[in-house]
Amino acid sequence: MNIAVCVKQIPDPAAPGSIDPESKTLRRDGKLIMDDSDSFGVEMALQLVDKAGGGEVTLVSMAPNGETSGLRTALAMGATRAVLVSDPKLHGADALTTAKVLAKAIQRYPFDMVLAGTESSDGYTGTLPVQIAELLGLPSVSFAKKVSIDGAVVSVERQTEAGYDDVTCPLPAVVSVTAGVVEPRYPSFKGIMAAKSKPIETLSVADLELDSIAVAEEVQAVHDAQARQGGEIFEDDGSGFEKVVAFLEQLKLV
């Protein structure tokens, strides 16, 4: 069982982010870390490979400046190797461009399944996994909250608003997992040391024979989110509950 996992490396959410005035996209020139939402895909892959009795977990990532810190974290968790695509041509890449790059990178090593997070914590487009599936000509299952493999079939509990759907799908397939699908492990000391010598293949778009790729999307403008309006304040004179009920009725909540 070989699994490819998409891993995004993002600016640390705990540090204040900033927008590049030129490209109007998030600045990514500092140190990047593994997106938390991808740690679930990595853990899921490690567990599935383990259950299948062996195999490889290959990480695929696209990031500027040859950044590998986030990949090292995932390698320390136990992944086998990483493929990183880093090219100035990809600066400001939109989701579809990224999907084209990753779909190519995924094909460098044999795989039975591709895992990804549902959406990244810095971009939130949430379109990448299905785009990759389309580009690879594979079926895709999104919002997996439970994943198991039996032979050449993957079974997924797919989160819905009302509950979940039971979905089965032939492999190879692309599956995007929700936070909480599994509990990601903490990289152990041994894992960290082992990760130092694990291979990270760094590629340009030319290496992927994607020379003609061009970033198609352009961000026209970025606006601040509307400031939240101050709510209405009532002094509770003993009839406060009536106002609360009236308010909820107005929203058709009661």
Place this chain on the structure above:
Amino acid sequence: MNIEHQHSTRDDFLDEGYDLSWAFEEEHRAWRASISRFCREEVEPAAPRRSIERRFDPDLVRQVGQTGAFGLLAPERFGGGGADLRSLCIAAEEIARFDSSLAVTVHVQAIAIALLLNLASDRTDLMDEVVPSACRGETFISFGLTEPSGGSDAGNIRTRAARDGDDWIINGAKQFITNSGTPFSKYVILFCATSGNEDGRRPPVSAFLVPLDAEGVTVGEPYAKTGWHSSDTHPLFFDDVRVPNSALLGIEGRGYRAALAFLTWARFPIAAMSAGLAHGCLTDALRFVSTRESFGQPLGSHQGAAFQIAEIASLASLARVMTYDGAWKYDHGQPIEREAATAKYIASEAANKAAYLATQLEGGYGFIEESAAARHYQDARILTIGEGTSEVQKLLIARGLGLGV
């Protein structure tokens, strides 16, 4: 690990300006990021309850085992991490920011494993049997040196091991032994006098690996302590305990000197715990003075309170610098006798002062065990006592300066 509770993997020390960039390699930073995250997500949340309930948590210990913290210093061949001293100090420091009891649990196990390997590395069968599960934290090895008659004068050992054919018969008692009564506790490295002191001189002391379930070993009731509430500490009693000669570690009569010389570095993890505790005081007190209003403004806007915060921050930085300067030297094969004594002394005193200031800043809350400051205050007290008191460290420093004390 929950997405809603995301925490920074960033080194908080950057904020403080004491990241000691010269002292760490990339793997140290990665290890700190991993263990720090583990601490915030798994250690911090229940730390107040564990402490208040005086509860040692076996499940948490199992989780720590998976991080590799217990076996850091053991070679990979025996299931350890093959790590250096800085890596152990990082673990001790990060854990002590939230839970000093857990930090000392890790510290004692890590040094006991290292000592066992140091005394008996040639005994590969025994090492294969004992060390891998100890590295995983599944079995604990405690360190039995201190006796009821006094710990500072550690060479004055009254527990006796007498030869009986191919065996040894042990009689005596040890006091304040960490990790000796947990569900994982399996062995004690026991220091015993191995011949009489007929000529009035102190008898030679040897080290034994004694199973705690051997006949004649009694693990006494746990102590009701002033701090380290969720760590495990008991007296041990030995009543005609028979062990085979294979329990003797290293050369008869040399165990004590070898152990003490070897364990000089073990003061750095205590200094690291002091740094972590002081840093924990800073975090908690800073949060408090930023949110508490007093006389119409945040408490931290009063110079009197702000200066105390600056004082705590400086003490935390002092403890950290002392720790990693010495640990770096040790990792690079340089002598550390003076550094170890100085770091242990200064860092532990700094931690006590930081805890005193933090509790004072938090007023009544600082006296309530729910507050991190109060727990740090309780946990700080032992730091100038265990692993050699401040006075013992000063003796060593003074002797190093040529004074005849």
